Amino acid sequence: MMGRTRSGRGLAGRSVAQALNQAAEQLRRHQSECQTGLRRLDESTNEWVDRRGKTLLELAEHYLPDVSRDSVLATFRGIRHDLLEVLKQKQQRERQLHDALVEDEAEANRLKSSLEEVTQQLNEKVAEREQLETVVADRLKEHEQFQQISKQALAAEQELQRNEERIAEIKQEASDKLPAYENNRLFRYLYDRGFGTSEYKKKGLTRRLDRWVAKMVKYGRSKRSYDFLRVTPELMAAEVTRRREQFNVLMEQLEGIEAEIALEVGLTAVIQAGKQLGNRRDELVGELGQLEERFDGHHHELLALEGKQNDFYDQGVQRMKKFLADMQHSWLEHQSRSTPERQDDELVAEIGWLNAKLDEARRDSGELTKELRNLDDRMSGLHEVMQRFRRADFDSRRSVFDDDFDVERQLSGYLRGEIGREELWSAMRRYQYFHQPRYQQRGWDIDDSWEMDDLGGVLGRVLIEVAGEAMKHAVRRGMQRRGPYRLNQQPSSRPQLPTPRWFTKGRGF
Amino acid sequence: MAAVQVQQAPPPDDFSVTATPTSNAAEAAPQQLSIEQTLRIMDVATTLRKEQAVVHQQLNIEETKAMLRQRLLDAAKVTGEPLTEEQVNIAIEHYYDKLHVFEEPEWSWDLAMAHLYVMRNKIIAWAAVLGAAGAAYAWFS
Numbered sequence: 220m221m222g223r224t225r226s227g228r229g230l231a232g233r234s235v236a237q238a239l240n241q242a243a244e245q246l247r248r249h250q251s252e253c254q255t256g257l258r259r260l261d262e263s264t265n266e267w268v269d270r271r272g273k274t275l276l277e278l279a280e281h282y283l284p285d286v287s288r289d290s291v292l293a294t295f296r297g298i299r300h301d302l303l304e305v306l307k308q309k310q311q312r313e314r315q316l317h318d319a320l321v322e323d324e325a326e327a328n329r330l331k332s333s334l335e336e337v338t339q340q341l342n343e344k345v346a347e348r349e350q351l352e353t354v355v356a357d358r359l360k361e362h363e364q365f366q367q368i369s370k371q372a373l374a375a376e377q378e379l380q381r382n383e384e385r386i387a388e389i390k391q392e393a394s395d396k397l398p399a400y401e402n403n404r405l406f407r408y409l410y411d412r413g414f415g416t417s418e419y420k421k422k423g424l425t426r427r428l429d430r431w432v433a434k435m436v437k438y439g440r441s442k443r444s445y446d447f448l449r450v451t452p453e454l455m456a457a458e459v460t461r462r463r464e465q466f467n468v469l470m471e472q473l474e475g476i477e478a479e480i481a482l483e484v485g486l487t488a489v490i491q492a493g494k495q496l497g498n499r500r501d502e503l504v505g506e507l508g509q510l511e512e513r514f515d516g517h518h519h520e521l522l523a524l525e526g527k528q529n530d531f532y533d534q535g536v537q538r539m540k541k542f543l544a545d546m547q548h549s550w551l552e553h554q555s556r557s558t559p560e561r562q563d564d565e566l567v568a569e570i571g572w573l574n575a576k577l578d579e580a581r582r583d584s585g586e587l588t589k590e591l592r593n594l595d596d597r598m599s600g601l602h603e604v605m606q607r608f609r610r611a612d613f614d615s616r617r618s619v620f621d622d623d624f625d626v627e628r629q630l631s632g633y634l635r636g637e638i639g640r641e642e643l644w645s646a647m648r649r650y651q652y653f654h655q656p657r658y659q660q661r662g663w664d665i666d667d668s669w670e671m672d673d674l675g676g677v678l679g680r681v682l683i684e685v686a687g688e689a690m691k692h693a694v695r696r697g698m699q700r701r702g703p704y705r706l707n708q709q710p711s712s713r714p715q716l717p718t719p720r721w722f723t724k725g726r727g728f
Numbered sequence: 729m730a731a732v733q734v735q736q737a738p739p740p741d742d743f744s745v746t747a748t749p750t751s752n753a754a755e756a757a758p759q760q761l762s763i764e765q766t767l768r769i770m771d772v773a774t775t776l777r778k779e780q781a782v783v784h785q786q787l788n789i790e791e792t793k794a795m796l797r798q799r800l801l802d803a804a805k806v807t808g809e810p811l812t813e814e815q816v817n818i819a820i821e822h823y824y825d826k827l828h829v830f831e832e833p834e835w836s837w838d839l840a841m842a843h844l845y846v847m848r849n850k851i852i853a854w855a856a857v858l859g860a861a862g863a864a865y866a867w868f869s
Contacts, residue, residue: 389786396829405843435833447782450779
């Protein structure tokens with residue numbers, strides 16, 4: 220929520236992280252309930268399928284002619300065996316996936332615990348850094364040489380700014396005015412043959428006529444104006460480059476003073492330690508993200524096994540089709556000899572009852588699978604939001620959510636499917652902000668603080684305090700100018716303060 | 729950096745020659761420099777100094793304008809002309825806007841002749857081509 224005024228104490232980022240974890244836990248419980256229901260249905264279905272198979276076998280034994288009976292029964296037993304084999308393989312894969320999910324969960328718990336630990340240490344380092352930054356800021360404000368050089372640097376920056384504006388102006392003027400010279404045939408004729416320079420060698424009548432043409436276009440004055448417009452912007456740009464170097468030298472001196480004090484008070488060591496911890500946190504966040512993706516993948520596959528979109532189902536269907544093709548001839552024979560025996564009626568009735576039970580189970584299973592798929596999508600979306608949340612350091616101690624942010628409402632809306640993952644994340648980003656460092660000055664809006672923390676942290680803020688609020692823009696521009704140099708500065712024997720000040724890739728530590 | 733003579737105010741209508749350093753001058757030992765070579769080096773130095781002055785003046789154009797404004801106001805006071813600061817500002821901006829604008833010569837027979845003169849080589853070439861074509865036509869017809 221850039222640029223907004225913060226009011227109230229807000230909701231801690233860690234509380235929102237906990238709410239996200241609880242929502243994930245809730246989803247997981249719901250998924251587990253659905254899976255248990257599906258497993259029970261599966262068991263009943265298996266039992267009914269088995270019974271139906273046996274009944275069909277009895278029916279086949281009863282009806283089929285002696286000649287073909289052996290072969291058909293063999294086929295029938297074969298298909299039953301094959302289907303049971305496919306089912307066994309499917310169950311085996313399901314067990315593997317269940318084991319993988321358990322392993323994923325254990326690994327996720329381990330990573331989360333490490334992350335928690337590192338985050339705690341980072342929060343402490345951030346507090347330490349802020350406390351030391353305050354000390355550095357106080358020392359800088361009292362540093363006489365720093366004050367003197369900072370005034371020179373800011374004056375140089377202001378002049379650079381004016382110079383750059385002037386160069387843009389004169390470049391525009393040149394591009395507006397030069398075409399008139401270049402498009403004039405008489406002027407170009409004289410200019411191309413070097414009239415008025417040592418290169419001009421014409422004599423006699425040609426020289427007299429060229430002079431006559433030159434008078435017509437006021438060549439002397441025109442050429443000087445032309446040269447002025449052509450060359451001056453480049454000369455000015457070269458001069459400004461030289462002045463920029465002078466400004467950089469002044470800024471390097473200021474940064475040197477800052478780095479010396481930072482080293483003296485121990486800020487440099489804290490930043491280095493913090494950066495190591497920050498790298499560790501970034502690694503853990505990355506690993507956890509990968510693990511969650513793997514977990515979602517396993518879950519997705521498990522869900523597919525419970526539905527029709529899997530290899531085992533396809534294999535079963537293929538085997539059944541082959542069986543039916545083999546059966547066709549015998550079946551026709553059976554159809555041709557209908558008998559009025561009583562035993563077959565009972566068998567047919569049992570098959571009918573079993574079929575009805577199987578249809579019912581299929582319906583229930585379809586609903587549960589649909590529900591599970593929906594939960595799976597929600598879970599994968601929630602994992603994505605949690606990954607973004609961690610990558611953006613929203614779980615740091617400095618992270619706060621505005622009072623207006625109703626995390627319960629947002630999350631329950633998401634779980635009910637009323638809002639999507641992007642909307643949830645967008646709401647979080649809108650209401651989230653980071654507490655400013657202790658040395659934050661009054662009158663800074665959020666954008667300013669962000670930018671200054673990115674650009675130079677303590678140095679930029681102290682420069683404003685030394686030079687006065689009126690120089691705020693000059694300081695910002697100065698820090699912007701220095702930004703690339705600071706980031707690309709080579710290691711040297713002089714003390715250097717690591718930049719940027721953030722410990723992680725996000726902005727929370 | 730190009731050694732080109734530039735200046736702010738409109739110069740007189742003469743055709744001065746810009747000095748260019750030669751490699752011989754740069755290679756010769758100081759005691760072996762001829763007067764001509766020394767003068768050339770001096771020329772380059774002068775050009776650089778003038779360029780520096782122009783750059784400085786252009787980078788501080790607002791100061792130049794302020795100075796000009798003050799002079800004009802002072803002159804107006806002396807002459808008794810009731811000029812306001814705003815009028816002076818407009819006049820100065822107008823002056824700088826028009827500065828370095830190429831002045832197209834007004835149309836006249838002289839100007840038309842001048843155009844023909846500077847295009848003489850092209851005209852002669854075309855005439856030669858047409859003449860040759862006419863002669864060829866007359867010869868073969």
